[in-house]
Amino acid sequence: MTTAWDALPPWMLPPRPSGWEADDLDNAPDLPRHTELIDGALIFMMSPQRSWHARIVTRLTTALDEQAPEGFEIDREMTVKLNTKTRPEPDVLAVTVPYDPDRTRYLPDEVALAIEVVSDESADRDRSLKPFKYAQAGIPHYWRIEEEGGLPVIHTYELDETTRAYVATGIHRDRMKTAVPFGIDIDLIRLVR
Secondary structure (H helix, E strand, C coil): CCCHHHHCCHHHCCCCCCCCCHHHHHHCCCCCCCCEEECCEEECCCCCCCHHHHHHHHHHHHHHHHHCCCCCEEEECCEECCECCEECCCCEEEECCCCCCCCCEECHHHEEEEEEECCCCCHHHHHHHHHHHHHHHCCCEEEEEEEECCEEEEEEEEEECCCCEEEEEEEECCEEEECCCCCEEEEHHHHCC
């Protein structure tokens, strides 16, 4: 008798009865690009990426890289192993470890800033699930970038160590200027034009 499991491609089958674990992503070469693990479940981009999203990620990565002081590296689309069953992939990260060409993931204590650029497919995770998980893991800063009339709006958050939750620190339109996690000044209009 054929089961639903038999119809799945081999890469979708978990390697053990207890399901997927964060380190499995390094040993599963047939997984689609940008596969994330959230609470033991594989999440991958099902819809095509919009040009707006790609442009924001690319230009924001460049802008942050140009302003990052010594001790910070800017990376994009790299997973963060939050725990054994969760390994999300922020769109952009500011990390405090040296560049390593063989790196496949970061740990929470290496991440100073996680940034998610919201898309229709990821909106719920980017607005509620990921910020909660990043805060619980101790990542000090989180930015969520939304689109308003074709322009980026950055919602910034800082970790409250006492509650282990993020506190909103601002909503930025036109210009993003902050001192944390390092001095940043970005003309948001230039990210899309």
